[in-house]
Structures are given as C-alpha cells and as structure tokens.
Amino acid sequence: MKVLNGISIAVVVSLIPQALLGELAKALLPFWSGAATIIAITGLASSMLPAMIGILVGMQFKFTPIQTACVGIAAVCGSGVAQVDPDGGFHLQGTGLVINAGLTAAIAVGLILLIGSRLKNYTILVLSVIVTLVAGGIGWAVTYPAVKALTVWLGGLINGATTLEPVLMGIVLSTLFAFLIVSPISTVGIATAIFMEGVASGTANLGAVATGFTLLIIGWKANGFATSILHVLGSPKVQMANIFSRPITLLPILSSAAILGGIGGAVGISGTPISAGFGISGLVGPLAALNYEGWGWSTGNVIIVALVFVAAPIALGFLFTFVYSTLLGWVKPEHYKLDFE
Structure with a gap:
C-alpha cells in the first residue's frame, strides 16, 4: 500500500502539468511560439515520473534523504524511461513502465530495510552503489523484460476485442x-x-x-x-x-x-x-x-x-x-x- 500511495502521489506531481496544459499549448502553438516551451517542460515533467515514484515511495517509508534518493535512482533504472543512445548518452521518452518502476522501487526499499544501519559511516559512500547495482540492475535486466512482455501480451488481448x-x-x-x-x-x-x-x-x-x-x-x-x-x-x-x-x-x-x-x-x-x-x-x-x-x-x-x-x-x-x-x-x-x- 505504501508503494501504491507513492506511485499515486507521483502521478499527480509529474503528469498533472502535461494533462492540464499539454493540449492547450499545442492548440496555441501556431499563434504563440512560447507554447513550445510549455510543451517541452511539461513533457519533461512527465518523464520524471519514475524518479518521483522512487522518491515518494522512499518518503512513505520515512527514509533518510540518502536512502530516498537511492530508491529514486533505482526506480529510474527499472522504468525503461531512459534508453541507451548508440551515439552516447540516453534517450528519454514517455514515462517508462510505471508498474516496473514501482516494482523496482519496492525491491530497493526491501534492500535498504535489509541493510538497515549496518553500513554506519560508510552509508554515503556505499549505499547508492549497492542499491543502484542490485535493485536498479534487477529492474533493468530482470523484471523490465518480463513486465514489458506482460504489457505486450495484455495489449494483444485487448487488441482481440x-x-x-x-x-x-x-x-x-x-x-x-x-x-x-x-x-x-x-x-x-x-x-x-x-x-x-x-x-x-x-x-x-x-x-x-x-x-x-x-x-x-x-x-x-x-x-x-x-x-x-x-x-x-x-x-x-x-x-x-x-x-x-x-x-x-x-x-x-x-x-x-x-x-x-x-x-x-x-x-x-x-x-x-x-x-x-x-x-x-x-x-x-x-x-x-x-x-x-x-x-x-x-x-x-x-x-x-x-x-x-x-x-x-x-x-x-x-x-x-x-x-x-x-x-x-x-x-x-x-x-x-x-x-x-
């Protein structure tokens, strides 16, 4: 329930700007060049949804700033919102797979709870490395392909209707x-x-x-x-x-x-x-x-x-x-x- 609550609040924060202003800005674009800026920044806000999911899920568990940030990074890794660009860097588009962003955030939370305070003074140096590689890696390489396949299957089922x-x-x-x-x-x-x-x-x-x-x-x-x-x-x-x-x-x-x-x-x-x-x-x-x-x-x-x-x-x-x-x-x-x- 805490993970779902985090996702719910993230949806409001990230998607409402585009939902309220996106189509209006597109309609105004032929008459006002400034509308392109609105389209761009509200689109970018929606692509930040996976990061917001991770951060707000972390806040639901009352994590420290470092722990919360780690969950945010892991959620982005698992969402698929950022794809590797062959020419270097990443290509950011859409919101990614919301369900896998939430699943990866849950894995990150579980890992952080398992680690607890064992890292002590090394937390700031080591925690982000562990959570990114383990939870983010599982989301990126293991659960993302499975969830994407589930999405494709569900799409085929709907297409039959x-x-x-x-x-x-x-x-x-x-x-x-x-x-x-x-x-x-x-x-x-x-x-x-x-x-x-x-x-x-x-x-x-x-x-x-x-x-x-x-x-x-x-x-x-x-x-x-x-x-x-x-x-x-x-x-x-x-x-x-x-x-x-x-x-x-x-x-x-x-x-x-x-x-x-x-x-x-x-x-x-x-x-x-x-x-x-x-x-x-x-x-x-x-x-x-x-x-x-x-x-x-x-x-x-x-x-x-x-x-x-x-x-x-x-x-x-x-x-x-x-x-x-x-x-x-x-x-x-x-x-x-x-x-x-």
Whole structure:
C-alpha cells in the first residue's frame, strides 16, 4: 500500500502539468511560439515520473534523504524511461513502465530495510552503489523484460476485442481501460503499443472518462472539490491504493464504464493511439473524437461529444453512487478518501 500511495502521489506531481496544459499549448502553438516551451517542460515533467515514484515511495517509508534518493535512482533504472543512445548518452521518452518502476522501487526499499544501519559511516559512500547495482540492475535486466512482455501480451488481448461488434467492443474495451486506469499499468503505453485507433480508441478512452467522473462523484464528500477534480483533470490512478486495498470499490467504476462504452460504440466515438489512455484530461479525448476523420466540428457533433464525454458520465456517476453507496451500502465515500499529506 505504501508503494501504491507513492506511485499515486507521483502521478499527480509529474503528469498533472502535461494533462492540464499539454493540449492547450499545442492548440496555441501556431499563434504563440512560447507554447513550445510549455510543451517541452511539461513533457519533461512527465518523464520524471519514475524518479518521483522512487522518491515518494522512499518518503512513505520515512527514509533518510540518502536512502530516498537511492530508491529514486533505482526506480529510474527499472522504468525503461531512459534508453541507451548508440551515439552516447540516453534517450528519454514517455514515462517508462510505471508498474516496473514501482516494482523496482519496492525491491530497493526491501534492500535498504535489509541493510538497515549496518553500513554506519560508510552509508554515503556505499549505499547508492549497492542499491543502484542490485535493485536498479534487477529492474533493468530482470523484471523490465518480463513486465514489458506482460504489457505486450495484455495489449494483444485487448487488441482481440477490437474485432467485436461496436457496442460489445465498446463495453469490453471501456471496462478494461477503466480497470487499467486505476492500476499501475499505463493505459497510454498499452494503446500506443498496439496502435489502437478509431472506435476502439474512442471507447477505451471513455473507460477512463467514466472512471474519472465516477470517482469524482462517489468520493466527493470525503475529498472535497480540489482533490475530487483531480480524477477528471488529472488521472484516476491517484486511487490505486484505495482500489487495491478494497476491490469492491471497483464496482461503481466498472458499471459506469460498461454503459458509457456501449453508448460510445453505438454512436461511433473515435480516437487515436495517444488519446485512448488519457480520458478527458486536457480535453484529449473530446478533441481527438471531433478531429477524427468523418467527424468534424459541426454543432451536432459537438453536442454528441459533450453528451458522451460530460453529461453521460456525470449521470452514470450519480446513478451508481446511489446504487452501490446509498441503496446497497457496499461502498462509502470514505473508501475513496485521498490524503496527500
């Protein structure tokens, strides 16, 4: 749970700048050259996610600055965010494999706890060497290939659903991505790996949208406005620890996603490989749908997109909050409480 909490906070810190400003800056780029700087630095912030995961996981265990920094280095090594450039140095792109960054951070934490205070005055000289080579090396050479293979397999499984009838495909993909968006697995990484396109991408994106709005509504009383809106404007991944500690909290999310995905499949909501994993943050999903071939910015299309991306998920969020919280009492707002202190 401490590792998942660390990942959740890291997601907020590293990904929110790009989620809020990325698409806006791209839209402003033809008219304002300064937007390129915003795109660059928010993109760099997102690539810092593995380092933030390691540091914030270390803080969860109340490590010393040296120990925390060691976990951060190990997490970067295991994430794959930095690939060796044949011409020298490293090529930094994307966020890496979030799940392996978290796994490597956990290995580093275990190693540091095992070492304890045995190094004494030699800690500053030796600890970073041990953690980097052992935990970072395991993440780099052992777990990364395995996790990457798992990601590819999962992508192939999801790709199989794209051959289904549109409404059924929408239900399946939306539900799958609703689960993935609250897991350590990168929805964007999966979608881009299998080049998810068209209605498959659009309905997968709706899974993230449904998750964001449902979490906003069902946890409102416990989290208040500022924290609740993170689920929509940022990423629902902030709920990872809560979801995994109490799996029944998935029910409102998956129920909402299934219906919204079916609606999206019926009306043909489409998207790109990049938009599939983003939800509505930065308006990535709605803009991709409107700009997709065969759609366009007609009044009718704008209304359809507004209904599917905003009105419907809000209505479904209230519906399943009533069903699972008020009527059945299976979940409570406190189950979705977030604490970033």
